[in-house]
Amino acid sequence: MQELQVIFSGIAQGCIYGLIALGFVLIYKATETVSFAQGELMMLGAFCGLACVSGLGLPYWLAIPAAMLAMAMLGWLTERVVIRPVLGQPAFSIVMLTIGIGYVARGLITMIPDIGTETLAFPVPYKDTVFNLGGVVLGATQVVVVVATAALSLLLFLLFRYSRVGIAMQAASQNQLAAYYMGIPVKRLNGMVWALAAAVAAVAGLLLAPITFVHANMGFIGLKAFPAAVVGGFGSLPGAIVGGVIIGVVEALSGFWLPEGFKDIAAYIVVLLMLVLKPNGLFGEKLRKKV
Amino acid sequence: MRFIFKTDYDQDIRLFKHSGQVFWYGLLLVFLVVAPWLIEEYWLAQMTFVMIYGVVGLGLMVLAGYTGLFSMGHAAFLGVGAYTEAVLAAKGWPFPVSLAMAAGLSAAVGAVVGLPALRVKGIYLGIATLSFGFIVEEGLARWERVTGGNAGMHVKAVDLFGLDTSSNEGFYGVCLVVTVLSTLAVINLLRSPTGRAFVAIRDSEISAQSMGIHLARYKTLSFMISAALAGVGGALYAHKLQFISPDQFNILQSVDLLLLVVIGGLGSIHGAFLGAIFLITMPQLISLGKDYLPAFIGQAPGLQGLVYGLVLIAFVMFEPMGLYGRWLKIRTWIQLFPFYRKGMFKRQKSFQKSDRLK
């Protein structure tokens, strides 16, 4: 019985990892850039939501889209100002750039007087609701995470499967110059992708905020999203979510069954096992250069 | 303006390409040797740190800059070296032996961490090394019997055949010798077949293989060398701080090391040391600058992170060749004055090609 409880909270946590992983798989699929800034974007999203609700006094259901929109614009702006000029540089440099973006975001938030260094509560209408399913107590905060993740995943799946945007993104990621020649507005596309990824990160932040509270170091959870993406297979959108859930569950069960300390590194042990057994992840594709 | 007229293959092989280099590096060496008598203690301590981070940076430079292997958990090797040294020093082992052990153990861990490199590339390798970093950090914290766990561990002074090196100057001397030897070793390696093999692996694995380079062997070797150097740096680090704890070897330390190589200039020996100088002086500069900024910026706790992030972004955007690259441009400008042309170092604009098909 307690296992079920633990597993469910693991699933909820895993959905958060999955959402963050979804963000950088999106960016990776479109631009083959790995962004280490997703965790910090999530943190900014949470703060943004908080600002909307507490600062501007917006009702909750209005604050969500407002925060998502604000973050989407920030994502688009980041791509325009910082990422676009450096495309074409080796992947390693761009990764360092995104790490820098993360540092800047974290630094700026920490610098805000009175708020930056505090841990703040995020008021949500469903905060205290609990569901009782045959003895298993599920917090509404966790249920909302799972439901929202599922809904968002479905939306994105439809977007990529049935729209030209999805195909265009994949083309641009494989050979930028050829994509240009085919008339694909690569730069505009990249901006869109970053905006979308930032919005997804914002959702993750808004979902996580009631559970862990809002603070400047929230972004470090984003590091666990990388194992999620690898397990799912970098480049696979459903894989990101599935990978996240797997990591979340393994982590929760490790904390429950194994001695102290294993919970923190469970995710990393899983990813190493994955790289040994199935380097391309569960849903990843194996590509080989033809010489 | 200097023209190097080559008459002998030796000129391309030997350490110093021309007399000017001999002069300047000789001067540098002389300055470093007499520094304890010229500079006050605080700055001497900073220079010691620069050397320690320089050695670690050398290791990461060989791995990431010359072999093209992404290591995001490098602090793990620093930690292994530091703790090995601390434990052995506490047991009374002489310094040269304990240093060798620290290097050796780090190299062994490096070989293990390098195993994923034989199968995966690029970002996957980065995440694998990141994972190892977390696991090693946790391991150091949990293995309380040996490492003292999260409470940390005190480190005795260096025991060098009975010589007293507990003073600032003495320890500076030890670091100087280790740094010079490490740098020479790495330079020698890079101008030999092994160094060329590393560069080959970085640029095209498939043709490196067809040239007879055993990929697995050389990748593992690169990891081991890199880890060994980090281990040596870690050992010196332990003695300098005199107190170590697992949280000093976390992801932030690993990112600091990556910052070091990127800002220093990927793919150059000078870059390792320039990056180390940057890493050590940046906090000082921020502290100095704080007084000139309005209070709400200057006294804010997040300022250091913000500045680091901005500098990193600025370097990747405007100076991808790092500090060393900027120095090369300045030197060329001086040498060619007034004939320096703006686009001399400009690489052809490259469009992104899929990394998955390398």
Next chain:
Amino acid sequence: MSDILLSAHNLSVRFGGVLAVNKVSFEVQRGEVFTLIGPNGAGKTTVFNLISRIYTPTTGHIDYKGQTLTQVPPHAVAGLGIARTFQNIELFEHASVLQNLLIGRHVHNRTSFWSQLLFTRSVHEAELATRRKVEEVIDFLDLQHYRDTLVAGLPYGVRKVVELARALSTEPDLLLLDEPSSGLNMEETSDMAFWIQDIQHDLGITVLMVEHDMSLVSKVSDRVLAMNQGEVLALGTPAQVQADTAVIEAYLGGADDAASLRRVA
């Protein structure tokens, strides 16, 4: 000692559902220039990749100097004396031409890791010897002005020559050339023809090549193997193969075109 340097026996390789190479057999004599021709997708480069051990055959085997290649790991192929160039140039972009060629000498390296670390007298001597060998190749292919230029800054035609130079630096017995003249203009192609002849006669290296330029093929080849869709179509002298009806049908073009080709040959 056998005159046959390399022989393929019933070679087949399957990728998923595609049979890229189907029961291909041929022999390469020591000292000859042997050319593979055929339309794109015929499996010619795949045969090369099988010899270089990048792929493993599904059935059949390759013998080289009497030894079967099937168990040899890819990095050991160069040590056996087989060098190759790649269709889409695989040079080390961020290194100079000289460094690329020096890397080509890797198989002849006898110095140990520790002696390299200390850069002993023997390592120094080895480096000088390596440099002298590489300079011979540079002389042979007239690459002197490009010695210190980074490969990334070189035009295509020069890169092709550097690719050839790098393969020659390994001092091979068998040289695999994958489309040596693709992308080259007429003057560069005729240079390439002379070099291939010099490689054969002056250096005594056996050449196995894939080529589309029929005039080059006729000029330098001793024997030609025509392939189509993974199978062997014809084997013989350049004239014999070019006259073969199956080859004309599949690759060279209809009856009218064959006449014009014969004139060039």
